[in-house]
Amino acid sequence: MGELVQTYNNLINQLPTSAKSLVRIAVVLLVSALIIKLANEFITRFLFMPNRDRIKIDENKKKTLASLLKSIVRYVTYFMAAMNILEILGINTTSLLTAAGVGGLAVGFGAQNLVKDIISGFFLIFEDQYNVGDYVELAGVSGIVDEIGLRTTKVRDFGGQFHIIPNGEIKLVTNHSRGMKRALVNINIAYEEDLNKVLKALEEVCQQVKEKREDILEGPSVLGISNLGPSEVVVTILARTEPMQQWSVEREIRKAVLEKFGKEGIEIPYQRIVYINKQSKGEVQ
DSSP: OHHHHHHHHHHHHTSOHHHHHHHHHHHHHHHHHHHHHHHHHHHHHHHHOTTOTTOOOOHHHHHHHHHHHHHHHHHHHHHHHHHHHHHHTTOOHHHHHHHHHHTHHHHHHHTHHHHHHHHHHHHHHHTTOOOTTOEEEETTEEEEEEEEOSSEEEEEOTTSOEEEEEGGGOOOEEETTSSOEEEEEEEEEETTSOHHHHHHHHHHHHHHHHHHOTTEEEEEEEEEEEEEOSSEEEEEEEEEESTTOHHHHHHHHHHHHHHHHHHHTOOOOOOOOOOOOOOOTTOOO
C-alpha cells in the first residue's frame, strides 16, 4: 500500500503544476464513486445474501435498512470528497469549518428545511412508521414506498408517477400494509331467483376460495342480504386478508361466483330496455 502511494506521488510530481490539482481532484472523484459503488454492493450482498440465517429481518425492513445505509454512505463520502477537493485547491478546511461554526447561525436559517427533513427522516425510520414496499399515503400522495432516505422518501403511485417527498413535509402517515385488510364483494341477484339456493351456492364458493388461498386470514363468509335494489337483491361476502392481497382476493371471489352461477343457472340481473310502440289514433289494428 505504501509503495502504491509513493508511486502515485511520484507520478503527480512529474506533472505540470497546472495539471496537478486537476488530476488529484479527478482521483478523489473516482475513488469516491468507487467507494460508494463497493459499499452499496457490500450492503446489498450482506443483507440479501441467500441462506443467511443470522439476519432474521423482514424483507421490507431489509430494503429499508439497505436504503438508509446507502444514503449514509453516500452523504459521508460526498462530504469527505468535498473536504479533500477544498484542500487540493489550497483552502484551509480547518479554518473553513471554524468560520462555518461562527457563521452557522446565518447559514442555519437557510438550512432549516434541510435539518428539518433529516431529523424527520430519523424519526420516520427508527419509529418504523413504514418500510420500503409498503402501500402508504404521505403528504397527499398514495403509492408504494420505493426508497427511504435521511432527507426524502420516494413513492411511486399506481399510475407509475414517481414522487420525491421531503421528510419534513410528512405530517400524517397512513400505512395500508399493516394489519389485516378487508376484502368486500357485493353480489347482485335477480328477484326471480331462489334465495336459499343462491346463499348455498355462495357458501360453497367461499369454502372453495378459502381452500385455494393461503393469504386469507378470516372467512370468506356470506354476511347475507345487504341491500334491496330496484331490480336486484345485494348479497355481501366478507374476508380478511394479508396486507395488499385484498384486491386479489376480491377478484378471485368474483370469478368463482360467476363460474358457480353459470353452472347452477343462477341469473345475475342486467339492464333491460323495453320499447313501447304507440300507435296513432285511427290507425287500423
